[in-house]
Amino acid sequence: MNRIRSALALLALVAIVPAQAGAAQAAMATAEYDTLVAAWKAEVQRNRDAVKLIQASAEYVKAREAKDNAKTRELMADVKRPDAKVYGEKALALADQFGDDGVRFLTYAAANFNDKDVASGIVERIGARYVKSPGLAELMERPMGLMQSVGPEKAGELLGKIATENPDNQIKAWAKYWQSIQLSRGKPTDEQKAAAATLLADAEKLATGDLADRIAAPKFQQDNLQIGMTVPEIVGEDVDGVPFKLSDYRGKVVVLDFWGYW
């Protein structure tokens, strides 16, 4: 009886393990991701603080007032920049470790760890493993830094693969959009211009949300944002989360300034 019970228990255990392992793996990936992001943010903050400290020093202020660029550069040279390569390689290794859950490490690396070798590593891995992944959504919103690092040939190849093979329409649309942008850069030939126009039209058909707005933006600017036109409404929230709209300020002269501290 006991033997049967333990055999049953063992069977149950065998059945549960894969599901649990999957969840545990995902939780571990999340923990590793959070650790990586926190460590990088801390590095960036340390760098900002160090820069500010030097900018506030009497020596730096004096050099800047004298427009002595060699001196200001020399003073800044002491600031150790966060090492994108080290962090990028770590992200690549984590992506390899976590398989299907790995795409988020590549997404973060693409946005934050600007390094040529890291960029090739990211593009290689996406091409090999994640072309069909729904996890590419975020990366595909802003892939241009990455694409520039690896050059137009590799970038075009990867975007083409994603556009063809990814089942998600919005991801397809982004891939086609970036292909069209890439083809329009510099001095495109007539053939390239035509290909770019086709890709953009394809993207427009598939796109929703932000991408649809982005594709429509040049025309929106042309039709609504020229001198002499009544300004379009903006409905939003301020930095404290309080809702307001641009037309609340009708009756006043308004300077509208798109800015950021970054």
Add this chain to the structure above:
Amino acid sequence: MIPHERSLVERLKDKPFALLGVNSDTDKSYYASENKGDMLVTWRSFWCGPKGTSGPIPTKWNVRGWPTIYVLDHKGVIRFNGVRGEAMDKAVDQLLAEMEAEPKKG
């Protein structure tokens, strides 16, 4: 830029004038940490959300360069764009003068 804008806002605080920002910082805590001293911002901004410069407002408005500046008259008509520093002051003063010169209704 910010110190100049702050002095403009201060000089026109009793006039029908508003400086409105469209802020593209992705991280509000970073905004809070920077918003002091010489970089203190005393005016209101729309927040572009966590996507920052790729957020919905700048995307729709096709904003490619930062800062991008529009100056609107009191009727909400776009009258200038890209004016900075003294040119911004002049533009605002001109529009305020126009507004004051308009015959009052009623």
